[in-house]
Amino acid sequence: MPTSVPGGCPLATEIAAAVAALEAATHRELGGSERPLAVSVRSGGKVSMPGMMSTVLNLGLTSGATAALAEETGDPRFALDSRLRFLTSFASQVVGVGQESLASVDRAVAGRNGDPSAFETAIREVEGLIREHSGEPVPEDAARQLELAVEAVFASWDTPRAKTYRALHDIPGDLGTAVTVQAMVFGNRDEHSGTGVAFSRDPNTGEQVPFGEVLFGRQGEDVVSGTSLTGPLRELADRESAVWTRLLTVLDQLEEHYRDACYVEFTFEAGELWILQVRPGRFVGRAAVRVAVDLAEAGTIGRDEALLRVSPQHLAQVRTPRITAIDPRDVFTRGLGASPGVAVGRVATTADRAARLAAGGPVVLLRPETSPLDMHGLAAATGVVTARGGPTSHAAVVARAMGKPAVVGATGLTVDAVDGCVRAGGRTLPEGTLIAVDGTGGEVVVGEPHIVEAATDPHLHRLLGWADDVASGADGDRDERERLSSAQAVLRGAGQGTPG
Numbered sequence: 001m002p003t004s005v006p007g008g009c010p011l012a013t014e015i016a017a018a019v020a021a022l023e024a025a026t027h028r029e030l031g032g033s034e035r036p037l038a039v040s041v042r043s044g045g046k047v048s049m050p051g052m053m054s055t056v057l058n059l060g061l062t063s064g065a066t067a068a069l070a071e072e073t074g075d076p077r078f079a080l081d082s083r084l085r086f087l088t089s090f091a092s093q094v095v096g097v098g099q100e101s102l103a104s105v106d107r108a109v110a111g112r113n114g115d116p117s118a119f120e121t122a123i124r125e126v127e128g129l130i131r132e133h134s135g136e137p138v139p140e141d142a143a144r145q146l147e148l149a150v151e152a153v154f155a156s157w158d159t160p161r162a163k164t165y166r167a168l169h170d171i172p173g174d175l176g177t178a179v180t181v182q183a184m185v186f187g188n189r190d191e192h193s194g195t196g197v198a199f200s201r202d203p204n205t206g207e208q209v210p211f212g213e214v215l216f217g218r219q220g221e222d223v224v225s226g227t228s229l230t231g232p233l234r235e236l237a238d239r240e241s242a243v244w245t246r247l248l249t250v251l252d253q254l255e256e257h258y259r260d261a262c263y264v265e266f267t268f269e270a271g272e273l274w275i276l277q278v279r280p281g282r283f284v285g286r287a288a289v290r291v292a293v294d295l296a297e298a299g300t301i302g303r304d305e306a307l308l309r310v311s312p313q314h315l316a317q318v319r320t321p322r323i324t325a326i327d328p329r330d331v332f333t334r335g336l337g338a339s340p341g342v343a344v345g346r347v348a349t350t351a352d353r354a355a356r357l358a359a360g361g362p363v364v365l366l367r368p369e370t371s372p373l374d375m376h377g378l379a380a381a382t383g384v385v386t387a388r389g390g391p392t393s394h395a396a397v398v399a400r401a402m403g404k405p406a407v408v409g410a411t412g413l414t415v416d417a418v419d420g421c422v423r424a425g426g427r428t429l430p431e432g433t434l435i436a437v438d439g440t441g442g443e444v445v446v447g448e449p450h451i452v453e454a455a456t457d458p459h460l461h462r463l464l465g466w467a468d469d470v471a472s473g474a475d476g477d478r479d480e481r482e483r484l485s486s487a488q489a490v491l492r493g494a495g496q497g498t499p500g
Helices: 011-026 063-073 076-095 099-110 116-134 142-158 160-168 220-224 235-239 241-258 285-297 303-309 312-317 351-360 372-380 394-402 458-470 480-493
Strands: 039-043 056-059 179-183 194-199 211-216 262-269 272-280 321-324 331-334 336-339 342-348 363-367 383-386 406-408 414-416 421-424 427-430 434-438 443-446 450-453
Touching: 011 142, 011 179, 039 142, 056 076, 056 142, 063 076, 076 099, 076 116, 076 142, 099 116, 142 160, 142 179, 160 372, 194 220, 211 220, 211 235, 235 241, 241 262, 241 272, 285 303, 285 312, 285 458, 303 458, 303 480, 312 480, 321 342, 321 434, 336 394, 342 351, 342 383, 351 363, 351 372, 363 372, 372 394, 383 394, 383 434, 394 406, 406 434, 458 480
Parallel strands: 342 363, 363 383, 383 406
Antiparallel strands: 039 056, 039 179, 194 211, 194 262, 262 272, 321 450, 331 443, 336 406, 342 434, 414 421, 421 427, 434 443
16 A cells, blocks of 8 residues: 655555544544544546546445444344445455355345344354455454555556556546545435436437436446446436436536536435546547537537547447347347447356457357456447446446447346356356347347448537548548548647547
């Protein structure tokens, strides 16, 4: 763990001072025996790398603090659930306990419908896993918990998954990361609590409508991991209308501030909305074009900036291909289209096999859900399908960022990595079977179907018209990428630079 920060101030001293300030602001004490404070520990890099860096939630819930939280709220089940969530994230992100071991604990709790005794049993099991892997018990000193979590977040910058992501997105390896420590709000607090992810615009089309998912009575990791069945964001309007109204206002304010579509992670506790994290939407393809054009036509940005915001590589994805004339007998399974386009490749059931099989041709990665540990397989695959998760799950977000077709939430799909096959609708496909994935319609089809390209996009037509105005005198027979690139070269030569 680093021992100092720029300027020579010892990191431990800086953390202690910041925690003291947070305790004063919240009137709580980290790990305290009365009104305990719990925090999340997550990365805060200059460039967001969704899902690639470590996060620890509910830190500070020692055994004593958990008992104090139960007494304060009158809800032992909530306190034990929160303690278990801390232990599982600590085990995974700090100690290195495998997800398979922790998944069996989660299934045991789910099978007993949240019985407090089930939480107590699960807590003992995870504490045992931590002791087995680290040789030490879980620290009962909250300050020590925080020190180890901060060290783990810093160390996650150099994990293979993070390095792979940076290589794919041209992010310099020497940027490094900060660590953000935030007071927890609890989406698992009661029936008026929950968590979600929202885009201010549809990331698949760029349309100006809120898009995302919500999960009631749970915490944020349950949404982004893809392990839980989420609902569409619009469900907030029916169940928590005040939270929905406030969220719409916040999304408008964020777009006005950032002058771009935004991605937001939020939690609501007892009917009160909290924004946890915001970043630019980073749309690609047709969505990137539409957002840039719409913002320019609304006067939020200028036309020149709109031209600079769209990469020439995005244009290859604007005319989204679709599978047509599907024979129902060829449909293997269906899910939610989460990243537009069509991918054709051979079935791979693990990230390692996808990376290996890709050397011989295109592959499609099929998983129950994906995690940051699958990053090398996602990079190698031409498309991805998951049995669980929604349109803001890890698989969906990463696939969209890479411009790869994705289908998520294919609930009829079973992935058997041991036997190297996938099953759905009474059929079994061995690894290596050729399939096609339609990331718009959500179909997974056996074989190589007929594929058509979408018609010309009107937003692209307007954008290229602006490009031709900038690069006046250029050859009108150039292809779309050349027209945009020529305009960008003129703008950058005139000192416009790259939009921030």
